[in-house]
Structures are given as C-alpha cells and as structure tokens.
Amino acid sequence: MNAIRPIRTPGELVETCLVAPEDAPAIQAVAERYAIAISPAMAALIDRNDPNDPIARQFVPDPSELTVMPEERADPIGDLAHSPVEGIVHRYPDRVLLKAVHVCPVYCRFCFRREMVGPQGLGTLSPEAMDQAFAYIAGHPEIWEVILTGGDPLVLSPRRLAEIMERLSTIDHVKIVRFHTRVPVVEPERVNDALIAALKASGKTAYVALHANHPRELTPEARAACARLVDAGIVMISQSVLLKGINDDPDTLAALMRAFVETRVKPYYLHHPDLAPGTSHFRLSIEEGQALVAGLRGRISGLCQPTYILDIPGGYGKAVIGPNAIRESDGCTTVSDFKGGEHVYPPSE
Numbered sequence: 205m206n207a208i209r210p211i212r213t214p215g216e217l218v219e220t221c222l223v224a225p226e227d228a229p230a231i232q233a234v235a236e237r238y239a240i241a242i243s244p245a246m247a248a249l250i251d252r253n254d255p256n257d258p259i260a261r262q263f264v265p266d267p268s269e270l271t272v273m274p275e276e277r278a279d280p281i282g283d284l285a286h287s288p289v290e291g292i293v294h295r296y297p298d299r300v301l302l303k304a305v306h307v308c309p310v311y312c313r314f315c316f317r318r319e320m321v322g323p324q325g326l327g328t329l330s331p332e333a334m335d336q337a338f339a340y341i342a343g344h345p346e347i348w349e350v351i352l353t354g355g356d357p358l359v360l361s362p363r364r365l366a367e368i369m370e371r372l373s374t375i376d377h378v379k380i381v382r383f384h385t386r387v388p389v390v391e392p393e394r395v396n397d398a399l400i401a402a403l404k405a406s407g408k409t410a411y412v413a414l415h416a417n418h419p420r421e422l423t424p425e426a427r428a429a430c431a432r433l434v435d436a437g438i439v440m441i442s443q444s445v446l447l448k449g450i451n452d453d454p455d456t457l458a459a460l461m462r463a464f465v466e467t468r469v470k471p472y473y474l475h476h477p478d479l480a481p482g483t484s485h486f487r488l489s490i491e492e493g494q495a496l497v498a499g500l501r502g503r504i505s506g507l508c509q510p511t512y513i514l515d516i517p518g519g520y521g522k523a524v525i526g527p528n529a530i531r532e533s534d535g536c537t538t539v540s541d542f543k544g545g546e547h548v549y550p551p552s553e
C-alpha cells in the first residue's frame with residue numbers, strides 16, 4: 205500500500221488505496237485540471253481508515269475542486285500585477301520573489317498558485333529569463349531580501365541551487381535569502397549535505413520558511429531534516445494555512461505551533477486561505493479564524509504564536525487580521541486579556 209515513489213495519477217491513487225475504484229472517474233476529471241503528487245512520506249502518513257484524514261485532505265484530489273465560486277480567481281494574490289520581468293514578483297519595496305521553478309514535490313489541493321504550478325504550469329525559468337531576473341535584482345539597490353519560491357525551490361538539484369546562490373553572492377545589496385518550501389516535511393531525505401551547502405552558497409544570511417499545516421507532518425524524519433538545517437546555521441520559520449477540516453480547531457493548531465517550536469522552527473505566518481479556484485471547501489470565515497487565533501493566546505507560549513494574515517486579493521499585499529485586543533470608546537482605551545477580561549488603559553487608579 206505504501207508508495208516508493210510519488211503518486212501522480214488517479215490509477216496510482218486507486219492502487220495505493222487512497223481513492224476507491226468507483227471514484228476514479230471523478231478524480232480523473234480533477235486530474236485533467238490540476239496537478240497531483242503525493243510524496244512517499246506523505247502517503248505513508250495517511251490513515252486509509254479515516255475518511256477525513258487531515259493529511260489525505262491536503263493532497264488527495266476531491267471532486268469539489270471543480271466547483272469554482274464567483275469570488276475565486278486564477279491569480280488570487282495578484283502575482284502577475286507585480287511582475288516586472290518573468291520569474292520576479294516585486295510587491296514590497298525591499299524584497300522580491302524569485303520564482304525559479306513551478307514544480308513541487310507534492311501538490312496541495314488548496315494551493316494559491318495552483319494555476320501556475322505542475323506539469324501544465326509555468327515550468328522552470330529559461331537561462332535567458334534567469335539572466336533578466338538577476339539583472340532586475342542587481343539593478344534595484346532597494347532589494348534587501350530575495351525570496352525563492354515557486355513552486356518549491358528545493359526540488360532543484362543542489363548544483364542548480366548553488367548556481368543561483370553564487371549569482372546572488374555577487375549582488376552586495378542583497379543581504380537575506382529566504383527559501384519557501386515543503387521539502388523538509390514531505391521529502392525529508394532530500395535535505396542532505398549537498399543541499400544544505402547549496403542553500404548557504406550565497407554567503408548571505410539564509411532563512412528557510414517551512415510550510416506545514418498539521419502536527420502529524422512533523423514526523424521524526426521531518427524533525428531530523430529541520431535539525432540538519434538549523435544546525436548548519438540556517439534560521440527556520442513556519443508558514444501554515446488555516447484550513448477547514450484540517451487544522452481549524454484549537455487543539456490541532458496548538459499542537460502544530462508547539463511542534464514547530466520544539467523543532468526550532470519559529471511560528472511566523474498563519475495564512476487565511478486564498479481565493480484560489482475550487483478551494484471553497486477549505487475556507488472558513490475571517491471571524492472564525494480570529495476566534496481560533498484568540499484562543500491560542502494564553503493557551504500556548506508566546507514563542508508559539510503565529511501572525512494571522514490575509515493576502516489581500518488583487519496584489520495589495522498582506523494584512524495582519526488577528527483579533528484586536530484594543531477597543532477605543534469615548535476617549536477611553538480598553539484592552540482585553542487572554543481570558544476575555546477587559547481593562548481600561550491606563551488604569552484610573
């Protein structure tokens with residue numbers, strides 16, 4: 205039942221007992237629209253007896269993906285509106301995304317770039333496009349940070365990654381290189397000495413933002429992969445998506461954030477799900493998200509608190525949307541504590 209290579213087709217989903225044979229035609233219709241990949245590590249984590257298994261729900265296609273809501277859009281966070289040259293997104297003054305590759309080791313069913321990644325996606329940047337992207341970074345001295353994303357940049361070979369890092373090393377104004385990836389969780393065996401050397405080859409300060417959404421993803425193998433990165437001097441932060449039926453309960457969220465901290469990964473962003481096509485079954489309301497995030501205060505250490513954010517549709521950037529602890533009324537400021545108690549600030553006596 206366990207796969208030794210990634211599961212990529214409806215037939216392989218049936219063979220590995222992740223889809224019932226009678227459901228294969230409906231899954232085939234999804235496969236014709238969106239990429240499928242489930243790594244062996246993730247396939248092994250799935251409980252076939254649980255119809256709502258939170259790992260399966262992230263990676264096994266669902267016919268609901270073909271239901272597109274009017275508010276959904278192909279480019280939900282507006283990458284294209286801020287792309288001055290192919291492969292670069294320059295939304296904020298001091299940082300750019302460098303999207304070198306649009307391939308991933310797994311394809312998440314809620315992916316915000318699902319129209320761009322996968323075999324029918326935007327592929328890998330050509331050498332000419334890569335030259336233009338580096339010329340853009342070199343020509344903009346305000347760029348302090350380069351964020352490699354995609355797709356998952358850690359699917360590139362160490363040799364390709366090192367080439368990219370060596371080019372970045374020649375651009376003095378770039379001080380930070382950040383990699384957004386799922387690899388330490390979904391393909392932990394890929395995090396070896398050669399990959400780590402490539403991540404550090406720019407000589408810049410390197411950050412790895414690990415994408416994981418459920419505490420079960422932090423397996424012993426994933427934790428060991430993160431330890432190899434952190435021990436090599438790479439700073440790790442987390443990003444997760446708040447997903448209905450996967451992590452939208454206080455116990456799961458608390459366990460996820462604690463698992464990150466135990467793994468030396470500082471919780472960073474908890475994303476409200478984006479308006480990607482065919483993902484409405486994963487979305488909850490912002491009010492529901494705020495209530496969950498408010499519940500984390502006091503329940504778990506300050507080290508474990510993520511920032512709840514929304515990428516404003518249309519490319520307007522991120523907004524912090526966490527619960528507001530402060531209320532102003534009649535010239536008076538009231539602050540809520542973690543139990544919901546209210547306190548006037550400054551106190552009158």
Ligand code: SF4
Pocket residue numbers: 307308309310311312314315316317318321354355356386415
């Ligand atoms: S790894 Fe990231 S880019 Fe790739 S499918 Fe998942 S969410 Fe999308």
